[in-house]
Structures are given as structure tokens and as C-alpha cells.
Amino acid sequence: MEWYEKPLRFGGFIMEPEIAKRMNCNVVQISKTEDRLFEKVIEEFHKREIKVICYIGTFWMDEKMAKEHPDWLQKKGVKVKTFEESGRFPCPNSGWRDYTFDYLKDTLKNYEVDGIFFDGPGFYAGSCYCDNCQRRFKKQYGKTIPLKFEDNPDLYRNFIRFRYESINDFIRDAKKEAVSIGSKVPIYMNARGMKGLTKSCGRDVQEMAEYEDIVGAEAFMYYFSKHQTLDRPLWEQSGTAKFMKAAARRYNKPAVVFVTCTISPWSWRPHPEGEIWMMVGETVANNAGIWFEWTDERMKQPYPEWEIARKAYGFLKENEKFYEGAKSSANVALLWSRQAGDYYDEDEVMDLTGDFSPKGLAIESRDISKTYRSCYRGIYEALIRAHIPFDLVLDKDLEEGTLLSRYKTLILGNAPCLSDIQMEKIKEFVKNGGGLVATYETSLYDKEGRRREDFGLRELLGARIKAGKTEEGFAFGGNILLDKKGHSVKKTLSTIVPAPFYLMSVEPLKESEVIGFFSPRGELKINTxxxxxxxxxxxxxxxxxxxxxxxxxYWNIAVPEIKQLIANAIEWVSGESPIVSVDTLETIEVVLNYQKKENRYLLHLVNYTGEMARPVNHLLPVKEIKVSLHKRTFPKIKEVTTLKKRQRLSFKEKNDTFEFTIPELANYEVIVIQCQ
Structure with missing residues (x-):
């Protein structure tokens, strides 16, 4: 096992080895300084058994370089920007690429660094139309780059693909350059996390993961406005960790999540205790390493929260063996689809004529019925609140199909853009006994956003688009009236469930069964x-x-019946009760991992129960959490203990389950379930 395949505790940009050691870091990520000083710093870190990753900022050019090489700058739309206007963003297809590779090789030849991290490159909104990109694009596709999708839809689809290929080529060739001089250190770059769509920047982690050695992305938390803060879920780090692991899993590579350490935009005041434990718990529970944006000067400020962070890392260090080699035991998978983000989601539109200033990069609202990200986020939120352990799967996983066999249930929380191959793999999964939960416009478009006449998966969904109806309808304030008494999906639900805001006009196929109909606002009458x-x-x-x-x-209004409907649907399609049931507040994330060699399960509980404001200052303790484990997964249990409090918990058998109670959850806990 390589050193970077073990649990990672990054110390951000700490340059003083003693600070990194005191904070229980096992790796730091620092920039090159004056030659002799950099060499000495690396030596001191290594004496303390701390690895050193060299940080190379590749998303930015300084003023001097921009003036000397204006042809290296990204070009937005039809107007060439000066370096002041453009923000000095280099194009990965320009001569800047060779300059960066020379810098990389010089670093590897002259310093004993343990790895390389590229912070970028990436494309920015409305770019790039520089001469370098135009030449490369024309060589590949025979035409110049279209300005807008509407100008030439098929050619613009190639432009989206072109940006991904340019970034993939950069990280692939950077690795080749390192290998060419005999270097075997890990190389990786900053991917796009969950905070936005990848189509504007070209950094798609599921493709980059093939070429890099560590898979990582930012899950930074900024507090610029109330609206912006509320739009970032409490599970931001959890979602990013699951995303990175989904991309890394195919190549058996480690993942890491980058998190802020201060209440940005204030660069000195650290996150309070509640936020620190949420960030740590969410990330490591989902099997990713963690990187805090620490610096020496920040760590020297007299804030008690630095001690909280030190203890959190100390806990991870002391209990590293309970994280090493652990893998998710979830049997439910939720799709995160780049295809939908590229060709369907209309909640972002990029201005091609503005500059690269914050104003020029602003996004504007469009058709709210076509918001893939919020559909995905709502399902994610419901799964968290229903305490259902789950993984993410990506577009490539659907194409290959082999990974799906490990799951009992696949959730397509509105997966509009699917290829014929992906649909065949989904059909095969269900035909062989898998369960499928799907919503809204799933399979109504091909993988590049071309609308089909009907659902591509209509045989599976049991529904077709109603004749003469091509658009969805606005159903604000309406309800779902449940029919068919006795259907198991209805259990624990009343006969009235708030309806989604937008509905498809469909008709069932004869072999399917309808158990719920729409009733307009103010009415309670079934309309078939x-x-x-x-x-x-x-x-x-x-x-x-x-x-x-x-x-x-659900993402916009967390109506409890919608969460319960999703949970009931998962249980019905899977044909079995959950492998783990946790009876507690909704604000607890549940993750179940397994270590095969030790034959033990790790039940991670992350507490999100805060004080109704961000940042979360204190997490409110949750008491008497009842846990039930199904015997089909846990046939024989030897011992159950809490990792943080070192408590041995008594358990009892009841029918097909083992049951125990956790006295109290303060912030984050791991329940170690040792099997016989």
C-alpha cells in the first residue's frame, strides 16, 4: 500500500513543521519558496514523518507573465480581454501548458517532494475562444467554435466535450512528464465538486480519475449572503466525499475533500466547534481523506477552536486502523449525472459577452422546471433524513453496468439524459432482480440532451407520455391522493401527500399499477x-x-410525507427491510462501512442538529438512539462498542435483527460492530 492510500489528514498550507505535528497532520500541501529554504522545510517535515505535497497554482497567471504572454490568456466570447479584465486566467491549450510542465519537472528533479497538486487549470464561464483553442477545435471538428448552443447545437456539444478533453489531456500528460524523468510521486488536481455544474469549467472528476493518483475536490463553505449560505446543504462535505469516492472507486484510488478552516470571507476567525466536527465527520465517514485550509499565521491566533481541530485530527490519528481499507456497505445507489448537468439543467446560463469580473461571471435564473441539481439534492436530503446508507454512482457506472450488481436499489432522481447503452444496463439490472426508483423526465432525452418522443425506459417506468401532451404542467399546491388500499408503499402515509410542483402528463401501460393520482389545489377528489x-x-x-x-x-420544502414516500418506495422495490434502521432525529447522517480483513462493520453517525443558523456553533446532543441491524447482513455479532467514548454496548436478538441503544451522540461517533 502506498502512503497516500492510507487515511490522509492534510495540514493545508502549514509551512512550520512543528505546527503540523502538533495538529496531528500526516501530510501538508505547500508552495515552493526560495530554493534552500524549501529544501530545508521539506527535510524538517520528513524528520517528523510528515509528507510534503508541492502546491502548484495553475488557475492564475501573475501580471508580469500575462503581459509577456497575452496569447496564453483565456478568451471569452468574441471579445479579447486584457489581462486586467480577464483575471489573468491561462488557457490549458496555450504555451502556458509547456511552461507548467517544465516547472513540474524542475520541482521533481530538485526537491524531495512526496507529491504534486495542481490547483487548476480550468475553463471559465464563456471560454475559451483563444487562437490556440480555435486551432485545436478546428483540427478536430473542421469548424470554429460556436458562440452559443443555439447557433449550432451539435457543434456546441462538441465544444462541451472539447473542454473536458483539454483538461483530461493536461493531467494525463503531466503524469507522463513526471514518469519521463523517473518520478513515481502521486500527482492530482482540484476537480469540480458538488457546488456547481462541470460544463463551464471542464473538470470532470469521473474522467480525470483515470489519470491522477488521488481524487479530490473542494467543499468550501463561504458566508457571503443569507441566500448563498442557505443554498449550501449541511451535508456539503458528505456529498463531495461520496462523489470523489464514486469517481475513485473504479480505479481503486484514494479520495480527499478540501474544506475551509475559517468563516470566509473572514480569513482569521476559525469555524466554530459544530462546523469543525460536521466537516470532519461527514468526510471521513464517507471514506475520504480531509484537507483543512490551515496556514501558520492562522494557527497562531488565540482561538480555542484550533484545539478542537487538533483533537479531531488526534482522534483520527489514534483510530486510523478503523478507517484504513474500509468500504461502503450501502445497498442503495443514487445517480449523479454529469450528462444531465451538461445538456438539461437550465438553472445556470453563462454570459458570453461580459468580462471575468464577479459581475461578468454572474448567473441568471432560467426555467425552474429544468433544474437537475435541485432534483438530485432533494433526493439526497431525503435519504440522509431517512437514515438510509447510500452511495453515488456516475454516468460511466451505468454504461459499464457491472457495478450496479452490488446494489439492491438504484435511484434516478430525475435522470433525463440517458444513452441507449445506459438504458439497456438499467433494464438488465432490474430484470435480474434490482429495484428502481425514478422520477419526472427520466430517460426522456438522449445522453446529449436531444428529446425523445417518449420515455426511453417506458417499459420499466410503466408509463408513456400522454398522446398530444409534450410539456410538463405546473401543479403548485396540488396533492397526491393515494389509491389501492394495502399497497406497502402506503404504509405510514396518510391518503393525502403534497404533490411535486411540476408533473408529467403520462398514462400508465396496461401491465403497471397506479397507486396515486393528482388532485388540484383545494380539491380532494381522485382524477384518474x-x-x-x-x-x-x-x-x-x-x-x-x-x-x-x-x-x-423536497429540496425547496422538506415536507415529511415526501421523505417517507421515497423511503417506502426504496423498501418496496428492494423487496426487503433495510440492513440498518436508526430511530432518532432526522438530523443524523448514517453511513455503514465494512473492513473485510477484520470482519467488522463501522456504523458512522454524524450529528447535524445545530442551533438553526450557519455557521453552526454548537451541536445539540441527541440521546437514546435505537439501532436495529438485520441478520441477513449481520448473522452473528460478537461485540458492539463506541469508538470515541470507548463504551461497550449491550445488544439483544429480536426476530431477524440485533438491537442496541446508543446513550448519546454529541457530534460524531463510530459504532464498531465486531462480527464472529
Whole structure:
């Protein structure tokens, strides 16, 4: 096992080895300084058994370089910007690329660094139309780059693909350059996390992961406005960790999540205790290393929170063996689709004529019925609140299909853009006994956003677009009236469930069964012309289709019946009760991992129960958490202990389960379940 494949505790930009040691770091990420000083600093870190990653900032050029090489700058739209206007962003297809590779090789030849991190490069909104990109694009596609999608849709799709290829080529060739001089150190770069769509920057982690040695992205938390703060979920680090692991899993590579250490935009005041423990717990529970944006000067300020962070890293250091080699035991998978973000999601539109200033990069709202990210976020939020352990799967996972076999249930929380190959793999998964939960416009478009006449998965969904109806309808304030008494999806639900804001006009296929119909606002009468909840069987599997943007609705308004409907649907299509049930507040994330060699499960509990404001200053303790483990996964249990408090918990058998109670959860805890 390579050193970077073990649990990572990054010390950010700490340059003083003693500070990094005191904070329990095992790796730092620092920039080159004056030659002899840099060499000495590396030596001192190594004496303390701390690895050194060399940070190379590749998203920015200084003023001097921009003046000397204006042809290296990205060009936005049709107007060439001066370096002041452009923000000095280098184009990865320019001569700047060779300059960076020379810098890389010089660093590796002359210093004993343990790895290289590229902070960038990436494309910026509305770019790049520089001469270098135009030449390369024309060589590949025979035409110049179109300014807008509407100008030439197919050619613009190639432009989206072109940006991804340019970034992939950069990290692939950087690795080749390092190998060419005999270097074997890990090389990786800053990918795009969950905070935005990848189409504007070209950094897609599921493709980059093939070429880099560590897979990582930012999950930074900024507090610029109330609206912006509320738009960032409490589970930002959790989602990013799951995303990075999903990309890294195919190549068996480690993942890391980069997090801020201060209440930005204030650069000195650290996050309070509650935020620190959430960030740490969310990240490591989901099997990623953690990188805090620490610096020497920040760590010298007299804030008690630095001691909280030190103890958190100390806990991880002391218990490293409970994280090393652990893998998720979730049997539910949620799709995160770059395809939908590229060709369907319309909640962001980039201005091609403005400059690279904050104003010029501003996004404006568009059709709110086409918001893929909020559909995804709502389902993610519901799964967290229902305490359902789950993984993310990506577009490539659907294409290959082999990974799906490890799951009982696949959730397509509005997956509009699917290829024919992906749909065949999904059909095969369900036919062989898998469960599928799908919503809204799933499979209504091909993988590049071209609308089909009908659902590509209509045989699975058990529904078709109603004849003469091509658009979705606005259903604000309406309800779902449940039908078919006794259907297990209805358990714990009333007969009235708030309906999604947007609905598809569909009609069921004859072999499917409708268990819920739409009723307009102010009415409580079943109208069989508007089916919403449709169940179907395909081969040995089951499908539950919701003809509305349920995830988007829940993301905006967390109606409890919607969360319960999703949880019930998962249980019905899977054909079995959950492998783990946790009876507690909704504000607890549950993650289940397994270490094969030790034959033990690790049940991670992350407490999000704060004080109704961000940043979260203190987490409120949650008491008497009841846990039930199903015997089909846990046939024999030897011992149950809490990792932080070192408590041995008594457990008992009850029918097909083992049950125990956790007396109290303060912030983050790991329950070690040792099997016989």
C-alpha cells in the first residue's frame, strides 16, 4: 500500500513543521519558496514523518507573465480581454501548458517532494475562444467554435466535450512528464465538486480519475449572503466525499475533500466547534481523506477552536486502523449525472459577452422546471433524513453496468439524459432482480440532451407520455391522493401527500399499477386522468415511478410525507427491510462501512442538529438512539462498542435483527460492530 492510500489528514498550507505535528497532520500541501529554504522545510517535515505535497497554482497567471504572454490568456466570447479584465486566467491549450510542465519537472528533479497538486487549470464561464483553442477545435471538428448552443447545437456539444478533453489531456500528460524523468510521486488536481455544474469549467472528476493518483475536490463553505449560505446543504462535505469516492472507486484510488478552516470571507476567525466536527465527520465517514485550509499565521491566533481541530485530527490519528481499507456497505445507489448537468439543467446560463469580473461571471435564473441539481439534492436530503446508507454512482457506472450488481436499489432522481447503452444496463439490472426508483423526465432525452418522443425506459417506468401532451404542467399546491388500499408503499402515509410542483402528463401501460393520482389545489377528489405514482414489475425486479419533480420540491420544502414516500418506495422495490434502521432525529447522517480483513462493520453517525443558523456553533446532543441491524447482513455479532467514548454496548436478538441503544451522540461517533 502506498502512503497516500492510507487515511490522509492534510495540514493545508502549514509551512512550520512543528505546527503540523502538533495538529496531528500526516501530510501538508505547500508552495515552493526560495530554493534552500524549501529544501530545508521539506527535510524538517520528513524528520517528523510528515509528507510534503508541492502546491502548484495553475488557475492564475501573475501580471508580469500575462503581459509577456497575452496569447496564453483565456478568451471569452468574441471579445479579447486584457489581462486586467480577464483575471489573468491561462488557457490549458496555450504555451502556458509547456511552461507548467517544465516547472513540474524542475520541482521533481530538485526537491524531495512526496507529491504534486495542481490547483487548476480550468475553463471559465464563456471560454475559451483563444487562437490556440480555435486551432485545436478546428483540427478536430473542421469548424470554429460556436458562440452559443443555439447557433449550432451539435457543434456546441462538441465544444462541451472539447473542454473536458483539454483538461483530461493536461493531467494525463503531466503524469507522463513526471514518469519521463523517473518520478513515481502521486500527482492530482482540484476537480469540480458538488457546488456547481462541470460544463463551464471542464473538470470532470469521473474522467480525470483515470489519470491522477488521488481524487479530490473542494467543499468550501463561504458566508457571503443569507441566500448563498442557505443554498449550501449541511451535508456539503458528505456529498463531495461520496462523489470523489464514486469517481475513485473504479480505479481503486484514494479520495480527499478540501474544506475551509475559517468563516470566509473572514480569513482569521476559525469555524466554530459544530462546523469543525460536521466537516470532519461527514468526510471521513464517507471514506475520504480531509484537507483543512490551515496556514501558520492562522494557527497562531488565540482561538480555542484550533484545539478542537487538533483533537479531531488526534482522534483520527489514534483510530486510523478503523478507517484504513474500509468500504461502503450501502445497498442503495443514487445517480449523479454529469450528462444531465451538461445538456438539461437550465438553472445556470453563462454570459458570453461580459468580462471575468464577479459581475461578468454572474448567473441568471432560467426555467425552474429544468433544474437537475435541485432534483438530485432533494433526493439526497431525503435519504440522509431517512437514515438510509447510500452511495453515488456516475454516468460511466451505468454504461459499464457491472457495478450496479452490488446494489439492491438504484435511484434516478430525475435522470433525463440517458444513452441507449445506459438504458439497456438499467433494464438488465432490474430484470435480474434490482429495484428502481425514478422520477419526472427520466430517460426522456438522449445522453446529449436531444428529446425523445417518449420515455426511453417506458417499459420499466410503466408509463408513456400522454398522446398530444409534450410539456410538463405546473401543479403548485396540488396533492397526491393515494389509491389501492394495502399497497406497502402506503404504509405510514396518510391518503393525502403534497404533490411535486411540476408533473408529467403520462398514462400508465396496461401491465403497471397506479397507486396515486393528482388532485388540484383545494380539491380532494381522485382524477384518474392524472396518474402520479406508478408501480411496475420487470423481470424479477420492481420499479416505482413518480411523474413529477419530487426531489426539487423536497429540496425547496422538506415536507415529511415526501421523505417517507421515497423511503417506502426504496423498501418496496428492494423487496426487503433495510440492513440498518436508526430511530432518532432526522438530523443524523448514517453511513455503514465494512473492513473485510477484520470482519467488522463501522456504523458512522454524524450529528447535524445545530442551533438553526450557519455557521453552526454548537451541536445539540441527541440521546437514546435505537439501532436495529438485520441478520441477513449481520448473522452473528460478537461485540458492539463506541469508538470515541470507548463504551461497550449491550445488544439483544429480536426476530431477524440485533438491537442496541446508543446513550448519546454529541457530534460524531463510530459504532464498531465486531462480527464472529
Amino acid at each position: 386522468n392524472y396518474p402520479i405514482l406508478i408501480t411496475n414489475r420487470y423481470g424479477r425486479g420492481k420499479v416505482f415511478y413518480i411523474a413529477g419533480n419530487l426531489g426539487d420540491t
